[in-house]
Amino acid sequence: MLLTTAAYFSFLAAVFFAYWLAARYRLGALAVVLFANYFFYARWDLAYLAIIPAASTCDFLIGNALHRSSRRQLRRLLVTLSIVLNVGLIASVKYFSVLPWVLPLALSFYGFQSLTYTIEIYRRDAKPAESYLAYLASASFFPTTIAGPITRISTLLPQWSKREMLSPRDGGKALFLIGLGLVKKLLIADFLAENLVNRVFDLPKLYSGAEVLAGVYGYAFQLYYDFSGYTDIAIGSALLLGITLPRNFNRPYAAQNISDFWRRWHISFSNWLRDYLYFSLPGLRSSWKIFAYLNLVITMVIGGLWHGAGWTFVVWGAWHGIGLATHRWWQAWHGNPKLTLTPGARFLCGLATFHFVLVGWVFFRASSLSTARDVLYQISSGTISFANITPAFVLVMVIAIGAHYVPPRWYDGGLELYCQFPYYAQAAAIAALAVAIRYVAGSGSAPFIYSRF
Amino acid sequence: MMLPKKTSLAIATLGAMLLLLESAKLARPFTLADVLDFRPRDIPNVEPLAPMPTLKGPVTAFRRPIIEPNLIDPHDNLRPFYLALWRTELGAPGAITRVLHYGDSPVTADSITADVRSLLQQHFGDAGHGFVLIAKPWAWYGHRGVEVQGKGWLINAATQVRARDGFHGLGGVSFEGDTGASSRLTLAEDHALMEIHFLRQPGGGVLAVEAAGQKLGDVETDGPAEQPSYQTFPLNAGAREINLSVERGPVRLFGVSFERNTPGVIYNSLGLNGGQVQIVVRYFDKPQWTEELQHQHPDLVVINYGTNESIYADYIERYYPGELRQVIQSVKAAVPRASCLIMSPMDRGQRDSDSRITTVPTLPQLVEIQRQMAVEMNCAFFNTFQAMGGAGTMARWYDSTPRLVSADFTHPLPAGARKVGVLLDQALESGYRQFKAREQRPARSAPAAQETH
Numbered sequence: 001m002l003l004t005t006a007a008y009f010s011f012l013a014a015v016f017f018a019y020w021l022a023a024r025y026r027l028g029a030l031a032v033v034l035f036a037n038y039f040f041y042a043r044w045d046l047a048y049l050a051i052i053p054a055a056s057t058c059d060f061l062i063g064n065a066l067h068r069s070s071r072r073q074l075r076r077l078l079v080t081l082s083i084v085l086n087v088g089l090i091a092s093v094k095y096f097s098v099l100p101w102v103l104p105l106a107l108s109f110y111g112f113q114s115l116t117y118t119i120e121i122y123r124r125d126a127k128p129a130e131s132y133l134a135y136l137a138s139a140s141f142f143p144t145t146i147a148g149p150i151t152r153i154s155t156l157l158p159q160w161s162k163r164e165m166l167s168p169r170d171g172g173k174a175l176f177l178i179g180l181g182l183v184k185k186l187l188i189a190d191f192l193a194e195n196l197v198n199r200v201f202d203l204p205k206l207y208s209g210a211e212v213l214a215g216v217y218g219y220a221f222q223l224y225y226d227f228s229g230y231t232d233i234a235i236g237s238a239l240l241l242g243i244t245l246p247r248n249f250n251r252p253y254a255a256q257n258i259s260d261f262w263r264r265w266h267i268s269f270s271n272w273l274r275d276y277l278y279f280s281l282p283g284l285r286s287s288w289k290i291f292a293y294l295n296l297v298i299t300m301v302i303g304g305l306w307h308g309a310g311w312t313f314v315v316w317g318a319w320h321g322i323g324l325a326t327h328r329w330w331q332a333w334h335g336n337p338k339l340t341l342t343p344g345a346r347f348l349c350g351l352a353t354f355h356f357v358l359v360g361w362v363f364f365r366a367s368s369l370s371t372a373r374d375v376l377y378q379i380s381s382g383t384i385s386f387a388n389i390t391p392a393f394v395l396v397m398v399i400a401i402g403a404h405y406v407p408p409r410w411y412d413g414g415l416e417l418y419c420q421f422p423y424y425a426q427a428a429a430i431a432a433l434a435v436a437i438r439y440v441a442g443s444g445s446a447p448f449i450y451s452r453f
Numbered sequence: 454m455m456l457p458k459k460t461s462l463a464i465a466t467l468g469a470m471l472l473l474l475e476s477a478k479l480a481r482p483f484t485l486a487d488v489l490d491f492r493p494r495d496i497p498n499v500e501p502l503a504p505m506p507t508l509k510g511p512v513t514a515f516r517r518p519i520i521e522p523n524l525i526d527p528h529d530n531l532r533p534f535y536l537a538l539w540r541t542e543l544g545a546p547g548a549i550t551r552v553l554h555y556g557d558s559p560v561t562a563d564s565i566t567a568d569v570r571s572l573l574q575q576h577f578g579d580a581g582h583g584f585v586l587i588a589k590p591w592a593w594y595g596h597r598g599v600e601v602q603g604k605g606w607l608i609n610a611a612t613q614v615r616a617r618d619g620f621h622g623l624g625g626v627s628f629e630g631d632t633g634a635s636s637r638l639t640l641a642e643d644h645a646l647m648e649i650h651f652l653r654q655p656g657g658g659v660l661a662v663e664a665a666g667q668k669l670g671d672v673e674t675d676g677p678a679e680q681p682s683y684q685t686f687p688l689n690a691g692a693r694e695i696n697l698s699v700e701r702g703p704v705r706l707f708g709v710s711f712e713r714n715t716p717g718v719i720y721n722s723l724g725l726n727g728g729q730v731q732i733v734v735r736y737f738d739k740p741q742w743t744e745e746l747q748h749q750h751p752d753l754v755v756i757n758y759g760t761n762e763s764i765y766a767d768y769i770e771r772y773y774p775g776e777l778r779q780v781i782q783s784v785k786a787a788v789p790r791a792s793c794l795i796m797s798p799m800d801r802g803q804r805d806s807d808s809r810i811t812t813v814p815t816l817p818q819l820v821e822i823q824r825q826m827a828v829e830m831n832c833a834f835f836n837t838f839q840a841m842g843g844a845g846t847m848a849r850w851y852d853s854t855p856r857l858v859s860a861d862f863t864h865p866l867p868a869g870a871r872k873v874g875v876l877l878d879q880a881l882e883s884g885y886r887q888f889k890a891r892e893q894r895p896a897r898s899a900p901a902a903q904e905t906h
Binding site (some may be wrong): 002005013016017020021023024165166167168171172174175193195198199201202203205206207208211217240367383385387388423426427428430431434435 | 455456457458459460461462463464466467468470471474562591592593595613808856859860861864866
């Protein structure tokens with residue numbers, strides 16, 4: 001059940017009414033969420049009904065044992081067990097299928113969220129869940145199941161105890177985000193993918209250098225609008241139940257340097273890598289500064305490998321790792337200067353950062369290193385032909401670029417305006433969007449890119 | 454009762470609006486039963502594909518008869534082609550079997566045809582590459598075994614900015630060059646002959662022809678009237694780099710053919726980007742095209758259009774049969790002794806509203822029209838669509854490893870093109886074997902001399 005389908009929105013509406021009808025009783029509300037979570041998983045494959053409750057129960061028990069135990073060896077053993085369980089779960093579904101059939105949904109985001117629970121208790125940063133039901137509901141929370149945002153269990157647990165009614169503003173914001181997510185996904189990302197990007201990356205040698213370059217630019221924006229579109233729908237869906245999920249994107253292509261980019265792109269993932277992987281690697285407190293840089297590269301290479309067991313992802317991770325390490329070294333060398341850049345210099349820094357990221361995307365998207373090489377070779381060939389670039393593609397690209405760089409206050413203004421609409425106008429705006437999608441979008445939506453990770 | 458009033462009303466109103474829109478067919482069709490559908494439909498199809506025959510190696514398959522149900526030839530229309538193949542197989546001097554394969558975008562980069570050529574030439578001998586355009590009318594134009602570079606040409610493809618007089622040569626593309634326009638064709642293997650296809654015209658200029666840095670001569674294109682003309686140049690061993698340059702404009706070219714002086718097969722790949730039967734009917738100058746076809750003395754003409762037409766239901770119903778009939782009539786009138794083969798398009802996919810890849814609904818109808826028309830017009834018919842696996846093939850090919858089709862679910866990737874090429878080759882060779890066995894039964898003799906042309 002993709003988050004862009006009518007089936008999903010019917011399901012979401014049913015969950016919304018059931019949840020708020022049961023909200024007077026905390027147990028009732030949690031039971032509704034848990035049922036919805038498992039229903040959502042079951043729609044992908046009934047096998048999840050066995051896997052998810054079993055894995056969640058193990059982590060819940062490990063969390064309790066970690067909290068009670070003060071023996072260092074035992075605690076280390078327990079957290080290792082949780083890591084093996086969750087990483088094993090991710091790997092067995094993603095890399096080595098142990099089942100006789102293929103599970104459609106990778107459990108990466110489930111695994112990452114579950115690990116935040118046990119690792120935080122191990123570090124004594126959080127306490128275990130008091131309610132088993134609340135833990136199960138948090139670990140498998142359906143809006144975050146497919147592709148995040150990766151939400152710490154410790155931030156979800158207290159939200160189930162809230163007694164407040166959903167405010168009209170939050171309700172409006174939720175609907176606005178869902179509508180915005182649909183526009184991003186169906187009208188921009190899918191259009192760019194189907195009208196140039198996929199074809200260019202499938203057979204780059206068949207296109208001119210200019211077309212391949214346009215395809216790579218297109219992919220940068222397709223990926224952003226695809227993933228941030230999903231995130232908006234996920235955050236909006238959770239907010240309809242009064243649950244706040246963390247922000248995942250903040251105009252990433254406006255970043256001034258590569259470190260800034262990772263503070264704006266897939267924020268929940270980069271925070272997870274930093275807090276649970278980078279800080280766990282040995283040598284950080286060493287006087288040998290090289291470890292700090294090396295660990296950055298290792299962290300990003302592992303982050304790359306998480307996307308898929310292929311050399312393209314290794315190169316992508318290493319590219320970003322080396323970029324981050326180089327930027328940090330440069331900052332350390334200059335004594336962490338607080339630079340005040342002119343608008344022109346800011347523009348150039350932004351442009352350079354964007355193109356650094358763009359080279360990484362070539363490897364991220366290409367099916368093999370040879371395809372990535374073909375893409376880069378075609379671009380460097382300098383051949384110019386625009387036979388495959390339609391005016392509609394150019395128009396959507398202009399909209400995609402323009403929308404990315406609009407000042408945040410414009411976005412906030414739009415949100416506030418929508419929230420102030422009467423309920424029928426809010427409904428009419430989304431209904432109009434549904435009609436637009438019917439006529440403007442393609443014949444169907446492709447799965448979210450990050451759903452396969 | 455704790456329902457958040459405004460958001461609940463907005464969602465309920467939205468639901469009512471969407472139901473109204475759906476009943477008015479303005480929103481995407483949806484049934485509530487979709488929400489409760491637990492069939493594992495999101496699981497990618499991982500049905501193993503039949504192993505691919507290898508292109509190189511001993512020709513053992515040749516001796517084993519294969520039942521090929523996808524090649525329909527009720528009127529024995531392939532007899533002239535099989536007879537030509539037989540003569541070629543016997544190795545008589547000058548026994549060349551010539552095939553013209555007209556097709557649309559899946560053929561434009563010599564996809565499919567390169568593999569059929571390779572297989573037929575392995576089994577019957579290599580008489581040369583055949584026809585090739587002198588520059589790239591679209592970025593991905595290319596032929597396996599010939600590298601094409603051209604500059605300074607005004608290119609008029611029949612499917613794009615077409616020539617006003619309809620003179621598009623054998624390959625559907627006209628190249629007009631003034632002084633300085635040039636082309637370089639680099640052959641992977643030696644050939645014995647090169648034939649320039651050009652337009653003789655009043656005031657025509659001069660084309661200089663070089664091979665391996667040695668001038669071979671000039672092509673004088675001046676003449677009393679516009680007339681498709683040809684000039685042959687011998688090529689020495691090792692002369693693989695051909696340069697054509699306009700010494701004095703204007704010069705109008707249509708392409709170049711390469712041949713060897715050995716018995717074998719010449720398989721001409723004549724793919725037009727955006728090709729459709731209506732392009733041939735409406736934009737090819739009939740006398741000029743007839744002259745080009747007759748000059749080739751083909752033994753088989755393959756008409757392989759339909760991909761581009763397949764999404765226009767109204768056109769298919771109203772105009773397609775008539776226009777296909779006209780194309781077949783033109784071919785039969787021009788080269789009445791050649792075999793005619795209608796080759797159906799491949800499967801073509803699209804995403805449905807649930808994100809599944811399904812066959813374009815009108816495609817089977819178009820294939821059936823082609824089959825009926827082949828029978829009516831005394832042509833053979835190869836059902837590519839059925840040979841690939843019928844409806845849903847694109848979904849299987851897209852999900853297979855390695856992927857066989859591009860993300861547009863229309864264009865084959867090299868492995869997919871090879872598979873289609875192998876299917877066509879198997880069908881033709883199977884038919885040939887059955888033909889030979891039948892002919893040998895009454896009197897074990899070589900093909901009758903009077904049937905040569």
